[in-house]
Amino acid sequence: MSTEAAVRELLLVMPRLVGRVKRIPPPEQLRGLDLAPRHLSLFSLLLLDGPMTVSELAAKLGVAPTTVSLIVGDLTRKGVLVRREDEADRRRRIIDISADSRPAISQWLSPGAHAWRHALDPLTAEQQRAFIDTLLRYEQYFAADG
Template identity: 70%
Template sequence: MSTDDEVRELLLVMPRIIGRIKRIAVPDALRELELAPRHLSLLSMLLLDGPQTVSELAGSLGLAPTTVSLLVGDLSRKGVLDRREDEADRRRRIVDISDAHRQDITAWLAAGGRAWRAALAPLSAAERRMVVDTMLRYESASAG
């Protein structure tokens, strides 16, 4: 199979994947919160890695702490996130998904994580890294 054949196959599959992602219904309890795509990565990181500080989230998301702080503030005002003092260091704030929205957010976003796990599970660690690196290169190349 040539590179052009594989490119052709990817050009066919990507719109189907994006279409399926776009059709994932936002739970009724979250619809009125007007969550934007920028919020989804942050919420996904909290689901995967648990409560974190703004600095830890910034590192996970590859964003500036000030940007993450603005996102956290926005989601906190909407009641989606809770901020609490770190028991080990009272100067730090720990961010987590609020109990009021955890079940809906988990049901909504966990399917993507399950799909990626299923797709990556049969691969070796090196092959998984290659998939991730390829996606990152594609993102960079498609940005112009």
């Protein structure tokens, strides 16, 4: 397949993919919270990697700690996230999904995880890495105002 043929195919499939993902409605308790893709990434990190600090979240999301702090503050006030003291260092706060919100968020995000597993399972580890690197380069192009 030529690069131009691959680009054509991706230009056709990407809008459909995004449209289908956007049609997965958020759980009832999260509707009206004006959630953006960055919220989904934050929820995914906390579900998959467990509780962490604002600095750790910011590093993994590739955004400023102040941005994460604002998101966490907003979602904590709304009861979606919780902050607790770090037992090892009481000056640090650990962020997690609230017990009340965890089942709904997990159920909401699981179709995406299942779809990625379905798509990636047939690939070798090297092919998976190449696919992810390709998506990251695509994202980086737009982050740099392509």
